[in-house]
Amino acid sequence: MSRTVLVVEDEAPIREMLKFVLEQSGFNIIEAEDYDIAQAKLCEPYPDLILLDWMLPGGSGVQLAKSLKQHEFTRDIPVIMLTARGEEDDKIRGLDAGADDYITKPFSPKELVARIKAVMRRVTPTSNEEPIEFNGLKLEPVSHRVVAKDDPVDMGPTEFKLLHFFMTHPERVYSRELLLDNVWGTNVYVEDRTVDVHIRRLRKAISRHGHDAMIQTVRGAGYRFSAKL
Amino acid sequence: MSRTVLVVEDEAPIREMLKFVLEQSGFNIIEAEDYDIAQAKLCEPYPDLILLDWMLPGGSGVQLAKSLKQHEFTRDIPVIMLTARGEEDDKIRGLDAGADDYITKPFSPKELVARIKAVMRRVTPTSNEEPIEFNGLKLEPVSHRVVAKDDPVDMGPTEFKLLHFFMTHPERVYSRELLLDNVWGTNVYVEDRTVDVHIRRLRKAISRHGHDAMIQTVRGAGYRFSAKL
């Protein structure tokens, strides 16, 4: 899952450096050198985070941050501001204007990446993590574990995701292609029949107490998870 | 051991006064003037207590209290709210939202300090100092020791903190990054893989009676402490 970061920085060398460092760490980078360009580049691929130089010419860094927090579509994008050393006032005003974190300018790449990740982690809301149970087969997202009538069940990550998807979408047929989209993720190139193999592995994993019967083959259509046997 | 108090108060004079009084009494003070700054300052050194003005502009005091109680890592931090005289409704709502105590605004320094200490006394033992035991592996925060079936177990400080975190958050997967956040601290920048090494050392330390089985690898997700096999 590649995250996109919008870098708003007027000095080209620093911008290049940031781009390099972040791309090394697997982020997708969009660059902008001033307020207007940043505004323009905001729409298409929504950035997951904005790295904003506070000292843009004309003090437009603050302006941009405020404008971001005012608009509904950009309000939830976390902002990390870059400040020169010791400009405490700026830091305060920055946080005041809605920045999520700040980083003082002579910084290590490692620190930068760590802070970006930390902010992303903090911001990403915890999705539904309630345990799900059908016929004594329980899946607990928080502990990342499946339990069948109190016996822990062992399975691989893909099988876990597959089962998770099935249990959150029961009583409904999914074609192999749809399963690939939902469990593997969109635009992955994998054979349809690979699904069969993982279905097989999943069934085997939960077969001990007969729970494999809940994963049903619908000939010509795909697979279905059903609590009705 | 010096305790840290986060003071969230928008009016600067009052904030200064609180800071002065509390520092006189030997507390470490972090200041924040509004919701956002408070949020940002929450991570660095986890405060032992939060002194929160209920009447922050925009009613964000309530908001902050709720957000604190929702997030797992801040849930256990006690909150004392400051209210203006006679705002009974606020007191009720405050305690409802999870505040541990309240103080009405014209108050004496003595009262303030007394209440803070009282809350700390009340909260600290339950959340932090109680021995924890799973399957004969006992961790005593007070004596800072780990005992496995009556044999004392030797380990380094990081392993201790790691185990402590695991035992207070069992049956739950944590990614390496989250472990770094929680055990090492939010503003530390080390490699993910470092966690592996400490996991290894921790496992080795508690392996004598097979307790290492409770520290489970969840491939692709992180590690989990579980009393179940």
Added chain:
DNA sequence: GGGATATGTGACACTTTTATTAAAACGATT
């Protein structure tokens, strides 16, 4: 029944992730 089509299954070559180890870096203490 028999051919055509769809699904089940085990094996294998290949990746990715984790475990383990050793050495370098660090930090407090003397």
Added chain:
DNA sequence: AATCGTTTTAATAAAAGTGTCACATATCCC
């Protein structure tokens, strides 16, 4: 500044998971 114990990094080994194939089995339709 030298030492000791600990933490980090980096390099390598080991383990677990993945996707594909070939072939077995099942189902459908005429």
